[in-house]
Amino acid sequence: MTELDKAKDALMDLGWSEYESKTYSTLVQLGVATASKIAKNSNVPPNRVYQILGRLAERGFVHVVEAIGATTKFEAKDPLLVLNETKTRFLDKIEIAINALDELKERKQDTDTPILYTIHGKQELSSYLLNSLNSAKDSIFIGIDTLIELQHRGLIEKINELSDKITIRVITTLRGINDKYEKEVANKLNKNVELKVSKDEFSTIFMIVDSKIMIYTSFGFKNERSQDLDYYGIYTNDKKTVKLISKSFDIIYEEGEFYIN
Numbered sequence: 001m002t003e004l005d006k007a008k009d010a011l012m013d014l015g016w017s018e019y020e021s022k023t024y025s026t027l028v029q030l031g032v033a034t035a036s037k038i039a040k041n042s043n044v045p046p047n048r049v050y051q052i053l054g055r056l057a058e059r060g061f062v063h064v065v066e067a068i069g070a071t072t073k074f075e076a077k078d079p080l081l082v083l084n085e086t087k088t089r090f091l092d093k094i095e096i097a098i099n100a101l102d103e104l105k106e107r108k109q110d111t112d113t114p115i116l117y118t119i120h121g122k123q124e125l126s127s128y129l130l131n132s133l134n135s136a137k138d139s140i141f142i143g144i145d146t147l148i149e150l151q152h153r154g155l156i157e158k159i160n161e162l163s164d165k166i167t168i169r170v171i172t173t174l175r176g177i178n179d180k181y182e183k184e185v186a187n188k189l190n191k192n193v194e195l196k197v198s199k200d201e202f203s204t205i206f207m208i209v210d211s212k213i214m215i216y217t218s219f220g221f222k223n224e225r226s227q228d229l230d231y232y233g234i235y236t237n238d239k240k241t242v243k244l245i246s247k248s249f250d251i252i253y254e255e256g257e258f259y260i261n
Contacts, residue, residue, distance in 0.1 A: 004029060014086060019044050023052045024061060027076040034071050060085070105135075114238035125205065125217055125231045126153040132209045132235075133158045139167040141208040141249050145219070147172050147185040149205060156188050163192035171196045171249075171256050186259055196256035205231065208249060214242045 001009075004025055011021035026042035027033060033041075039049040053074055056062040061082050065073040076082075119125050133140065133155065140162065142150075150156055150170075159168060170193060177186060177197050189195060206216040217233025236242065 014090075019048060019052050020056060023049060024056055024076060024082075027062065027074060028079055032065055032073050032075045034073050038074065114236060114241075116234060116236040116238060119215070119217055119231070119233045119235060121230050121232075122152075125215075125233070128215050128235050129153050129155060129205075129207060130158065132207055132213055132215060133162065135213070136162060136166055136209045138210045139208075140169070140210075141246070141253070142168075142170045143202065143204065143206045143249055143252065144170065144172050145201075145203050145205065146175060147177060147182045151185050151188075156185070159193060160188075160190045163190045167194075168192070169194045169196070169253060171198050171253050173198055173201050175201060177259065183261075187261060195259040196253055197259055198252050198256045200252065200255075202252075205233075206245060206249070208242060208246050211242060211246060212239075213237045214245050216245060 007025040007028070008018075008021040011025065012018060016024070022042040022044050023038060026038055026044075030037065030041060035049050035053060036046065038044070038053070039046040042049070044052060053062055057064055057074075061077050063075045063077060065075050117128075119128055130153070140159070142159075144150060147170075150159070159170075162168060170189070172182075172195075174197060177183065186195060204216065204218045206214065208214050213236070215233065215235050217231040219229065219231050
């Protein structure tokens with residue numbers, strides 16, 4: 001494959017048409033050239049090359065070199081500038097798509113039909129926990145049997161980032177704060193995170209976000225593939241279920257004692 005072919009294929013991967021890719025790549029290689037020379041070197045039909053050059057000129061990718069009394073010639077705009085402009089437009093479109101999809105997601109969560117997904121295993125649990133953190137706008141309540149799980153699930157940085165903006169309450173067990181590794185995790189949490197220790201033991205991880213969505217998992221079920229003990233649970237936005245677990249969290253949290261370093 002020639003360098004010209006590689007350039008053409010790369011532009012087509014970016015959404016350019018075959019003739020646009022061939023015409024622009026050839027013009028970059030030639031520097032300044034007439035339409036007939038571009039057609040000859042690019043294998044674009046002569047009756048199409050003017051149309052393609054005109055389209056590229058409208059987008060600002062090709063300059064028309066005016067020459068009085070001579071054949072009109074064309075020059076390609078610097079590829080770096082062209083591709084940077086393409087990149088900017090592409091990123092803008094991605095941002096628009098993200099915002100539009102987020103709006104749909106919000107509306108979905110506000111519908112009367114509740115969502116319920118099952119969670120199988122540590123990887124799914126970590127994914128649901130992190131995605132739920134990313135959607136938080138007002139509050140996050142977390143009950144976790146051992147604080148080291150926050151580190152294993154990759155949640156510490158996100159919790160600290162959000163703690164300056166929203167209310168975050170975490171409660172763990174005496175078992176979850178009784179050794180140096182657990183204390184190291186506790187000390188990594190920002191002071192804005194309200195951390196309490198429950199006198200009662202529990203072997204679950206649960207999270208409530210904005211009083212709208214809930215994750216509830218329990219440890220101790222066997223993974224069918226590895227036969228190791230693993231987490232299994234649910235993710236839901238069912239209002240009644242979220243309200244019920246929120247009340248349970250409030251009771252446990254009120255009875256807990258603030259962690260003192």
